Amino acid sequence: MLSLADLQRRIELGELSAAAAIAQSREAIDAHENSIGAFVCHTENARAQNAGPLRGIAVGIKDIMDTAELPTEMGSPIYKGWRPRADAPVVTMLKQAGATIAGKTTTTGFASVDPTATRNPRNLDHTPGGSSSGSAAAVAAGMIPLALGTQTGGSVIRPASFCGVAAIKPSFRLLPTVGVKCFSWTLDTVGLFAAGVKDLAHGLSAMTNRPELLPDGAMRAPRIGIVLQDFAGAPEAAGGEALRTAASAAERAGASVRDLALPEIVAEAWRIQPTVQDFEAHQALAWEYGVHHDAMPPLLRAKLDETAGLLPATYDAAREVAKRARDALAAIFEDVDVLLTLSAPGAAPKGLSSTGDPRFNRLWTLMGVPCVNVPAIIADGGLPVGVQVIARYGDDAGALAAARFVEEALTTS
Amino acid sequence: MLSLADLQRRIELGELSAAAAIAQSREAIDAHENSIGAFVCHTENARAQNAGPLRGIAVGIKDIMDTAELPTEMGSPIYKGWRPRADAPVVTMLKQAGATIAGKTTTTGFASVDPTATRNPRNLDHTPGGSSSGSAAAVAAGMIPLALGTQTGGSVIRPASFCGVAAIKPSFRLLPTVGVKCFSWTLDTVGLFAAGVKDLAHGLSAMTNRPELLPDGAMRAPRIGIVLQDFAGAPEAAGGEALRTAASAAERAGASVRDLALPEIVAEAWRIQPTVQDFEAHQALAWEYGVHHDAMPPLLRAKLDETAGLLPATYDAAREVAKRARDALAAIFEDVDVLLTLSAPGAAPKGLSSTGDPRFNRLWTLMGVPCVNVPAIIADGGLPVGVQVIARYGDDAGALAAARFVEEALTTS
Numbered sequence A, B: 001m002l003s004l005a006d007l008q009r010r011i012e013l014g015e016l017s018a019a020a021a022i023a024q025s026r027e028a029i030d031a032h033e034n035s036i037g038a039f040v041c042h043t044e045n046a047r048a049q050n051a052g053p054l055r056g057i058a059v060g061i062k063d064i065m066d067t068a069e070l071p072t073e074m075g076s077p078i079y080k081g082w083r084p085r086a087d088a089p090v091v092t093m094l095k096q097a098g099a100t101i102a103g104k105t106t107t108t109g110f111a112s113v114d115p116t117a118t119r120n121p122r123n124l125d126h127t128p129g130g131s132s133s134g135s136a137a138a139v140a141a142g143m144i145p146l147a148l149g150t151q152t153g154g155s156v157i158r159p160a161s162f163c164g165v166a167a168i169k170p171s172f173r174l175l176p177t178v179g180v181k182c183f184s185w186t187l188d189t190v191g192l193f194a195a196g197v198k199d200l201a202h203g204l205s206a207m208t209n210r211p212e213l214l215p216d217g218a219m220r221a222p223r224i225g226i227v228l229q230d231f232a233g234a235p236e237a238a239g240g241e242a243l244r245t246a247a248s249a250a251e252r253a254g255a256s257v258r259d260l261a262l263p264e265i266v267a268e269a270w271r272i273q274p275t276v277q278d279f280e281a282h283q284a285l286a287w288e289y290g291v292h293h294d295a296m297p298p299l300l301r302a303k304l305d306e307t308a309g310l311l312p313a314t315y316d317a318a319r320e321v322a323k324r325a326r327d328a329l330a331a332i333f334e335d336v337d338v339l340l341t342l343s344a345p346g347a348a349p350k351g352l353s354s355t356g357d358p359r360f361n362r363l364w365t366l367m368g369v370p371c372v373n374v375p376a377i378i379a380d381g382g383l384p385v386g387v388q389v390i391a392r393y394g395d396d397a398g399a400l401a402a403a404r405f406v407e408e409a410l411t412t413s
Helices: A004-013 A018-036 A089-096 A133-140 A157-163 A197-208 A237-252 A264-284 A286-291 A298-306 A312-332 A362-367 A396-412 B004-013 B018-036 B089-096 B133-140 B157-163 B197-208 B237-252 B264-284 B286-291 B298-306 B312-332 B362-367 B396-412
Strands: A039-042 A058-062 A100-105 A146-151 A166-169 A189-194 A223-226 A256-259 A338-342 A371-379 A383-390 B039-042 B058-062 B100-105 B146-151 B166-169 B189-194 B223-226 B256-259 B338-342 B371-379 B383-390
Touching: A004 A018, A004 A197, A018 A039, A018 A058, A018 A100, A018 A133, A039 A133, A058 A133, A089 A100, A089 A197, A089 B264, A089 B286, A100 A133, A133 A146, A133 A157, A133 A189, A157 A166, A157 A189, A157 A371, A157 A383, A166 A197, A166 A396, A189 A197, A197 A371, A197 A396, A223 A237, A237 A256, A237 A338, A237 A371, A237 A383, A237 A396, A264 A286, A264 A298, A264 A312, A264 A362, A264 B089, A286 B089, A312 A362, A338 A396, A371 A396, A383 A396, B004 B018, B004 B197, B018 B039, B018 B058, B018 B100, B018 B133, B039 B133, B058 B089, B058 B133, B089 B100, B089 B197, B100 B133, B133 B146, B133 B157, B133 B189, B157 B166, B157 B189, B157 B371, B157 B383, B166 B197, B166 B396, B189 B197, B197 B371, B197 B396, B223 B237, B237 B256, B237 B338, B237 B371, B237 B383, B237 B396, B264 B286, B264 B298, B264 B312, B264 B362, B312 B362, B338 B396, B371 B396, B383 B396
Parallel strands: A058 A100, A058 A146, A223 A256, A223 A338, B058 B100, B058 B146, B223 B256, B223 B338
Antiparallel strands: A039 A100, A146 A189, A166 A189, A166 A371, A338 A383, A371 A383, B039 B100, B146 B189, B166 B189, B166 B371, B338 B383, B371 B383
16 A cells, blocks of 8 residues: 555655656556546546645545536436536645545445445455445555545445555544535544555644644553444454454553443434434435436435435434433543444455445444544455544544554554 | 515415415516615526425525526626536425525625625615625515525624514524535524514424424513623614613513623633634635635635634634533523524614624524524614524524514514
8 A cells, every 4th residue: 555654754855756656646546446446537647736745645535525627426327427616625625735636536326325336455356345435445455545535324434444444534524524415414524544544644634734633753552442332233253353353452562451331322322323314314415316316326215215204303302312422422531542443343245235334333423533443454355354443522633643553553463 | 575474374275376476576576676686596487386385485595505407606706607416405495395496695705794786675775784685685675585594603683684574593503504605614504584583483394394493373471681792892872772672572571581691601602703714714615715816705805814824723722612602501591581682783884885793693603593583673764673582502493482472572562
C-alpha cells in the first residue's frame, strides 16, 4: 500500500516530487483497476499541486460526494452523468491542503446495501464490503494513499476491516456532510481510508487544519475497555480471534485492558438505530423513491417499501433513546480512554452479492463517537479482519493515538 | 392575505375547488408581483392536485431549496440558471401533501445579508427583511397562502415581523435541510410563512404527517416568561411597544405572565453564535468563496474575508458554550410554557440597502428551539412589528398553541 505519511515525508525532504507521487498513483491505478473496479471515473491529466501538506497525494472520492469537475452518480442510474455545480466542502478541503483528486470511487446505490462490482484486493472472490466499496479497495490495492467514504450504519469501518486498511469515522460532523448525498442526516459521517493509522492522522489533520490530530511522538499506553456487543449477536470465529489478538497484543505492550459491559440503554440504542436510519432515508430520498421508484436500487427499494409506515412518534422515541445512550456512554469514558470492539462479524463474505453485515458498527455511528479500524489478523483465504478503537465524542486525537498503539502492538507482537 | 386553513376548509366543504384556489393565487401574483418582486421564477401552468390536505394551496419555495422542475439560483449569479436533479425533501413533502409549487421566492445571496430588490408589501419604501425576503413578502401581499424560508441567524422570524405575517422556525431538524443550500449546518432551519398561526399549524402538520401540531380546539392560557435579551442591546421604541402590547393582551386573556432573566451562559451563547455561523460558512461555501471569489455577494464576501482566520479550537469552544446553554435553557422551561420576546429591534428599516438586524433572533436559532412570530402592532408608516413565542426544543405543538393564544388575545384586545 501507499503510505500517505511516508510519501509526505519523502516529498518534504525533496526525495520525491509531488508530480512523481501522483504519477506513481496513476501507474498503480493502471496496473490494478481492471481487476478491482474501484473507480467510477478518473480525473484526466490529474496534476500535482506545488504546495500544501497533501501535495503529491492522490485521493479517491466516494461517488456520492459532489465534484464540479467529475460526474457524481450516487451508484445509481437515476444520476447517470450527473454533474453538480460545486465541489462538496470535503473535496475543497482536500484541494486546499494540496491534494489531487484521482477520481470517484464506487459506492453501493445511494450508499445503501446494493453491491457494486468492485472486488476485494486481498481475495478477488470476496466483497470489499460497502457502501464505501471503491474507497476501501483502491487504498488496499495500493492505487492511492487516501480515500474518502461515508458511514451511516457501517460503511467505513466494515469495508476497511474486510480490505485490511486503516480507516477513521471521525466524531459526528468533524467533517461536513454538505454536498454529500444524504441518507440519514443524524447518522451520515464522512470518513477516511489510508494504509495505516498515522496516515489517517496526517490526512485528517491536513484537511481540518487541526494539528492536535497529528501523532506527538510519545506512545502512551491507553486504558482499554473490551466491548463484545452481545446485543448484536456473536461474531464468527475470525472476528472473535481478531478481537482477542488485538487485546492481548495491547496488554503485552503495556495497555491496561479489561472487559466492559455496556448499560442497557446503549443496547437499546443499538436496537433503535434502524428506526432513525429508515425514517430519515424516507425523507432524504423522497424524490428518488417517489419519482424514480422503478429505477431505485432493488434492495434499498425493498427496505424503503418495508418501512414506509414508520410514524414520526416512533422516530421521536428512538431519538430520545439515542440521546440517553449518548449520555450513558460519555460516563463510561471516565474510566477508560478507549473501547476496543469488533469491526465486523468476521472476514469479508465470499461473492459479490452482499457487502456484509454492519451489526457491530451501527451503534457507534448513532453515538457519534470517533472509530478507527486497525487490521488485526489474516484469516483463511488471505482475508484480513480488523478491530475498532473507539473514543469519546470529540476525542478524535485520542482515538487515533490509541489506534496507533494497538497497531504498533500488533506489528511487534 | 390568503388563509391556508380557510382555503383548506372551503375546499374540503366543496365551496371552492382546488383548481380555483390555485387560480386565485395566480391572479394575485399577476396583480402584485410587479410592485413587490417576491419571485425569482414561476411554475408555468401550475396545476392543482386532486388529493391531499394541501390540495389547492400554492406555495412559494425560497430559492436556495433544490427543485427539479425550476431553476435554483441561490440569490447569486454563480448559480444562474442552475437546475438541480432532485427536489429537496421539503418540496417533495409539500407535493405529497397535495400542494402546488407556485414558484421560487427571492433570497439574499446564499441566504446571507446582501439584499434583494424585493419590497415590503406594507410599505414599498421599506425592506421586507431577509434572507427569506420573497417568501415573507409573497405571503404578506396575499399572493400565496404558504411559503418556505430558512433561518440561520434571523431569516424567518425577522422578515415575518417586518411584513406582518405569521411564521414558524420549528425545532432544529423537524424539517430536513437536505437539498437546501447550506450556510451553517448546526443552525440552518427550514421554516414556514402563512397568514396566521392556525395556518402555520395546518401547513406544518400536513408536511410532516404530525397531527399533534393541529390546534385541538381548546385554548389553554399559557405560563409566559417575558425575555428582554438585554445582552443584545435595547430595542427601538416600536419593538418595545410590540412586546409590552403582546404581554398585556396575553395577561388580560388569562395567561400567567412574568419577567424572566436568562442565565449568563445563555447570554454567552448569544455572543458566540456568530463564531459557529462564520466557521461553518467558510466550509459550507468553500467552493464558491475559493473558485468564484469575485462573483460572491459583496457583503457576504467581506464577512468571510474578515473571519478567515477563525481557528477550529475557537469553534469547538463556541459549540461547547452552545451545548451548556441549551441545557440551561431546558431547565427554564420547567417553570414556564413559553418565552415571549422581540422578533426584531423595531419595524422594517427604510430603503432596500439592509435587511435589518437579526440580533434578537440568532440566540434562538443556536438553541434549536421552536419560535413563532405573531404580528403585534402597526407602527408608523403602516409597518407591522411582531413578537416571538418560543417553546422548549421539540415542543412545536406548544409553541403554536401559545402563539395562537397570543394572536387571539391581540385580536380581541
